[in-house]
Amino acid sequence: GAGVSQSPRYKVTKRGQDVALRCDPISGHVSLYWYRQALGQGPEFLTYFNYEAQQDKSGLPNDRFSAERPEGSISTLTIQRTEQRDSAMYRCASSLALTNTGELFFGEGSRLTVL
């Protein structure tokens, strides 16, 4: 596609349910990043992939959060046993990487609300 696509755009779930957020990066982009953004705050780094390899997951808050990118393209961020504090905008970004530019292209985000 022309840009980074995220789905769903909005997700409301009950506490304790699992959710899966999907990111479809720009075709050909090697690197994929997940961020979480609370209202009024800057994006908080969660994890990062080059191709299918997860290069850094130091930002994942706890073991309820996981991410995968099995074929080096689409990525899924999964939150198990959701809690109210998980409510936020989850943003995905991709970049060509391996270049000095490394410009990130962000998607529209997935807004998660945990009741």
Added chain:
Amino acid sequence: DAKTTQPNSMESNEEEPVHLPCNHSTISGTDYIHWYRQLPSQGPEYVIHGLTSNVNNRMASLAIAEDRKSSTLILHRATLRDAAVYYCILRDVIVSGTYKYIFGTGTRLKVLA
């Protein structure tokens, strides 16, 4: 992670230049300085980046101090559409060829008509 420090907010009059400062005193020799902005209800978008020399593009200019411990994003003529949160980021090299971008809280720019 390399850190940046920016003022929480700034104001500018429309049609006037805006200088947005950023301090990054712990910058390493391989860190690129990136600027992104986030318009209301949108994802961040790339503005400009540089390493050592000043840079210009259609959106803005980036002035980098000689010691690289600070930089300034310059919007030459602010418009109402430039009202956004501006983030100064150091691209952190994890290992060769892999990077991560750590956003701070940014500077909220208000443009007055």
